Amino acid sequence: MQKYLVRRLLNMIPTLLLVSLGVFALVRWLPSDPARLLAGVDESGAIDPALYAKIKKELGLDRPVLMQYGAWLAGIVRGDWGRSYLSGMEVFPQIVHRLRFTVQLGLTAWLFGLLLGVPLGTVSAIRRNSLLDMAVTAFAISGVAIPHFWLGMMLIVVFAVWLGWLPYGGFNANLFTTPLLWIQQMLLPTFVLSTGLAAILMRQTRAALLEVFREPYILTARAKGLQEARVIWAHAMKNSLLPVVTIASLQFGTLIGGTVVTETVFTLPGLGKFVVDAVLRRDYLVVQMGLLVLTVAVMLSNFAADVLYMYLDPRIRYD
Amino acid sequence: MRSALWLRPRDRRLWCLGALIVWGRLASLALAADVVPPRPLPHTPTGGTLTIAYMRETSSPDGFQAVGTFDRMYFFTGNETLVAIGKDGLYDPAESLAYAYDVLDEGKRYRFYLRQGVEFHGGLGEMTAADVAWSLNRIHQKDTGSRWSTVFRSLDRAEAVDPYTVDVWLKEPDANLIIRMFDRGSIVHSRKHWEAVGGAVQHKIHPIATGPYQLVDWQVGIDQKWAKHPKYWRGAPMVDQVVVKVITENRTRLAALQTGEVQVAWLQAEQVPEAQKDPNIKVWSFTGVGWDGWTWATGLPPLDDLRMRRALVKAVDRDALNKSIYLNTLRASKAHTFPPESSYGIDAQDLWAGEWLKFDPPAAKKLVQEVARDKKLKLPIELQGVCEQRPDRQLFCEFLQAAWDEIGVKFTFKIVANAAERLAVVEQCQTHINQTGGGMVAPNDMEGVLLSNSTNNISGNVCRGKGHAFSPADAKVQEEIDRLLNEATQQTELAKAIDMYKKVQRVALENLWQYVPAMLRVNYIGCHIPTTGGCDTNPIRGDGFIRPGDFWRK
Numbered sequence: 126m127q128k129y130l131v132r133r134l135l136n137m138i139p140t141l142l143l144v145s146l147g148v149f150a151l152v153r154w155l156p157s158d159p160a161r162l163l164a165g166v167d168e169s170g171a172i173d174p175a176l177y178a179k180i181k182k183e184l185g186l187d188r189p190v191l192m193q194y195g196a197w198l199a200g201i202v203r204g205d206w207g208r209s210y211l212s213g214m215e216v217f218p219q220i221v222h223r224l225r226f227t228v229q230l231g232l233t234a235w236l237f238g239l240l241l242g243v244p245l246g247t248v249s250a251i252r253r254n255s256l257l258d259m260a261v262t263a264f265a266i267s268g269v270a271i272p273h274f275w276l277g278m279m280l281i282v283v284f285a286v287w288l289g290w291l292p293y294g295g296f297n298a299n300l301f302t303t304p305l306l307w308i309q310q311m312l313l314p315t316f317v318l319s320t321g322l323a324a325i326l327m328r329q330t331r332a333a334l335l336e337v338f339r340e341p342y343i344l345t346a347r348a349k350g351l352q353e354a355r356v357i358w359a360h361a362m363k364n365s366l367l368p369v370v371t372i373a374s375l376q377f378g379t380l381i382g383g384t385v386v387t388e389t390v391f392t393l394p395g396l397g398k399f400v401v402d403a404v405l406r407r408d409y410l411v412v413q414m415g416l417l418v419l420t421v422a423v424m425l426s427n428f429a430a431d432v433l434y435m436y437l438d439p440r441i442r443y444d
Numbered sequence: 445m446r447s448a449l450w451l452r453p454r455d456r457r458l459w460c461l462g463a464l465i466v467w468g469r470l471a472s473l474a475l476a477a478d479v480v481p482p483r484p485l486p487h488t489p490t491g492g493t494l495t496i497a498y499m500r501e502t503s504s505p506d507g508f509q510a511v512g513t514f515d516r517m518y519f520f521t522g523n524e525t526l527v528a529i530g531k532d533g534l535y536d537p538a539e540s541l542a543y544a545y546d547v548l549d550e551g552k553r554y555r556f557y558l559r560q561g562v563e564f565h566g567g568l569g570e571m572t573a574a575d576v577a578w579s580l581n582r583i584h585q586k587d588t589g590s591r592w593s594t595v596f597r598s599l600d601r602a603e604a605v606d607p608y609t610v611d612v613w614l615k616e617p618d619a620n621l622i623i624r625m626f627d628r629g630s631i632v633h634s635r636k637h638w639e640a641v642g643g644a645v646q647h648k649i650h651p652i653a654t655g656p657y658q659l660v661d662w663q664v665g666i667d668q669k670w671a672k673h674p675k676y677w678r679g680a681p682m683v684d685q686v687v688v689k690v691i692t693e694n695r696t697r698l699a700a701l702q703t704g705e706v707q708v709a710w711l712q713a714e715q716v717p718e719a720q721k722d723p724n725i726k727v728w729s730f731t732g733v734g735w736d737g738w739t740w741a742t743g744l745p746p747l748d749d750l751r752m753r754r755a756l757v758k759a760v761d762r763d764a765l766n767k768s769i770y771l772n773t774l775r776a777s778k779a780h781t782f783p784p785e786s787s788y789g790i791d792a793q794d795l796w797a798g799e800w801l802k803f804d805p806p807a808a809k810k811l812v813q814e815v816a817r818d819k820k821l822k823l824p825i826e827l828q829g830v831c832e833q834r835p836d837r838q839l840f841c842e843f844l845q846a847a848w849d850e851i852g853v854k855f856t857f858k859i860v861a862n863a864a865e866r867l868a869v870v871e872q873c874q875t876h877i878n879q880t881g882g883g884m885v886a887p888n889d890m891e892g893v894l895l896s897n898s899t900n901n902i903s904g905n906v907c908r909g910k911g912h913a914f915s916p917a918d919a920k921v922q923e924e925i926d927r928l929l930n931e932a933t934q935q936t937e938l939a940k941a942i943d944m945y946k947k948v949q950r951v952a953l954e955n956l957w958q959y960v961p962a963m964l965r966v967n968y969i970g971c972h973i974p975t976t977g978g979c980d981t982n983p984i985r986g987d988g989f990i991r992p993g994d995f996w997r998k
Contacts, residue, residue, distance in 0.1 A: 155861075158864060158868070161864040161867075161868070162511070162862075162864050163503075163511065164511075164591065175586070176586060176593075179586055195823055208645075209664065211503055212503070212504065212648070212649065212662075212664050213504070213645050213646075213648045213649055214649055214664060216661075218665060222663070278695050278696075281695070281696060281699045282695075282699060285699055285703050286699050286702045289703065292705060293696060293699040293700045293701070293703050293705055294700070295689070295700075295705070296689075296700075304913065348562055389692060389693055390693055390696055390698075391696070392666075392689070392690070392691045392692075392693070392696055394663060394665070394666045397664065399664075399665055402501060402664075402665045402692075405861075405862075406501070407862075407864075
C-alpha cells in the first residue's frame, strides 16, 4: 500500500507540470496586458509609451514566453512566488491567507452537506414514496437546480436585511476565540455552498440504500427477526456507503475549487474570489499561483478519497 | 551714555546686519499671504469604526501611485493634496496643505504658502517645504511610480524657498495647474519615509502622508483599515478607524448598507430606486463627473463626412437610452460636455441650449442616403465598433446598433474585457466607433481627446497615416481646436481659459468632433443615517468623490 501511495504522489508531479503549463498558456492567452493597465489607462485613455515599456521590462513581460515560464517555475521551486503585478504585495502570504479561509468554508460546507444529505437520503429510502420522500426529493432537486448566486442573495435579504439575525457577509471571526461570531458569519455561506452537495449525497444515499434493501442478506437479516434499525444501520448502511464516500470525497475538491460564487456574494476572503478578481485585473502571477494551488487542493482531495476507499473496502488492494 | 551712532565700526556693522535681518523677516511676513486657519472638523470625535463599501479594489492606498480614477474612494482616507478641492469644485484653502498661493512671473512661477504644524503619520515629523518640493518633483521621475508626467507637462521643478514656502516653476504658463493639483499628482508624502522603505515598491503598500487616517492594514480584495492620525492638523479625527471594504456584488453592498453594518456605500445607478425606498438610507448624487458615449474616427471614411456624423448623432434618442438602459438614473446629454451647473464656475447654459444633439431620425435617414449617393456607398452603410464587456456598455452598443439600423447603417462591434483591450483594438485603426467615456469635471479634461497630439485622439494622433485622413474642412477644425486649447492653457487666469474651453466646445459641437456624449454620469453615495454623521448635506466633493474624513459615527 505504501508503494502505491508513493507512486500516486509521484504521479502528481507530471500532472502538476502539465497543469502549470496549461495555466501559464491560458493566462498569457487572455487578450490583455497588465503593463498597459499599470501604465495608467485612465478615463482619458492616456498611456505614456516610455512608461509602458519600462513597466513591461520590470515585470519581465518583454522576455520570450518560454523564458517567462521557466523563470516562474524556477521561482516556485526556490519558494519565491513573486509579487502581484498590481498591488506589489508578495503572492505567497496572500494565497495562504485566502486558502486558509477557503479550506475552512469548504470543510464546513462539506461536513454540513454530509450531515444533511446522508440522513435525509436514508429517511427518504426508508419511507420510499411517502410524502416525506417526495419533500426530500424536492429539496434535492432544488439544491441542485437553484443557483448559489440567487440563493445567497435571497438569504442575505431575508436573514440580514429583513430579520437582522445574521450579518450580510464578510468574515473576521476565529473559530476558537470568537466561536459565536464564527458561526454567525459562516452559517449562510455554508448553507449555500452545501446545498448542492447535500442534494447529490441525498440522492446517492437513497439510491444506494434502495439497492441494498433488495439484497438477499437484508432479507435474511429481517427474516432472522433483527430490529429494523439494526438492519438499516448495521447491514444496509455500511454496504451502501461506499459510493457515497467516493462522491463525497470527490466533491470536497469541487467545493474548494467552486467557492467563488459564494465568496463573491458574501464578500468572503477566499481563494476563489481572489483568483477571479486577479483574472479581471490581469494580475498574471496571482492567477497562475492561485490556479496551481487550487489544482493541488483538488488533487490532494482525490488522493485522500483513494486512501479512504482502501480503508473502507478491504477488498480493494492496490499492491 | 553712548548712542548707537557712536558705536565702534565693528559694532555698527553688526547692528546694520541685525536690522537688515529683522527688516527682511518683517518684509517677507508682510508680503506673504494671510494665513487661512484650518477648517475645524465638522464634529467632535465620536470614536468607533466607520465602514465604507466600494465596488472594486484599488491599485494602491498610496494616492500618488494609484492608477484608477475611482481609487480616490480609498486613498483620500489618508493622503492629502497640496491644494484641496471643495464641494464647489474650487480651491478650498481652509482644507489645503497650502493655505494660499501667488502666481508670479507672468504665470511661470507659482508660490505656495504652507501651513505650519502639519505632521506626517507615524511620528515622521512636520511636513516642510522640502517634502512638498520633493513630492512634486517626483512627478517627472519614472522610478517613483509616477503616471502624471503627461498631465503635469508644464511643470519644470519645485524648490523650497524656506521651510514653509515652495516655488513651482513652469516651462510655460498653465491656467489649469491648480486644477491638475486637485488630483493625486500633488499628494504630499514624507521623503524620509519613502527613502527609509526603499522607494516606490514598498511605499505603494505602506504610504505615509498627512491625512486624518493612517493605513494600518491592506488585504487585497477584502478591505483597507486606516487608524486615526492623532496629530492631524485639522483636529482629532472623528472616528478611531475607517475600514474601506471591497464589496463587488452590488446587491450585497446595498444589503450591507441597509443593515447598518456599512455606513457609507457606493451605489450603482440601478440600485438607487431601491435604496431611496429605505427610510434609513439617504442617497446623494453628483452629476457630471463624466460621460458615457463614443469617440469616433473622424478620419476614417465614411465618418470623414460631417453629414454622416450628424446622421449618427441625430438617430440616437438619448432620453430613451437613459430610460431603457440606465433606468433614468443618468442624465441625457444635450451638449458635448459640461452640465449647465458644472463645477469651477463654468456657465454652460448656452452650450446646452443648442440643438446639436437633437433626436431627429427622418433627418438622419436623409443624411445617410445623401452620403451613400454622393460617395457611391451601398446601403446599409457598414460601420465597425468596439465595446466593453459590461452589461450597461454592451446594452449601450446594442442600443446604438438598433438606432442606426433604422437609418440605414449597419453597426457591428467587438466585445472586449476592459478599457486597455478596447484601446488596443482602436489602435488597429479599423474601427469607426469606440464606445467609451471620460471624466469631465475639470475644464481641461477634453484636452485628452481633442488635441491632435493626444494619445486618445484616434484620427488625429493614434491612426494618423494608418488609413485615417481628415477632409480639408476637418483638418481646419482640428487646427482651430489645437490653437484654442493651446492658447487656453497659456492663460494665467482660469476664467479666461474657461472661456476658451467653451469656444472649443462650440467648435467641437458644430463639427461633432472626436467624442460624442450620450449620457452624463452620476455618482451615487448612500449613507446609513441612523449610524452616520456627515450626510445632512451632500458630502460629495467637486471631483465627484467623498472624503472618508468628513464622516463620523452617531
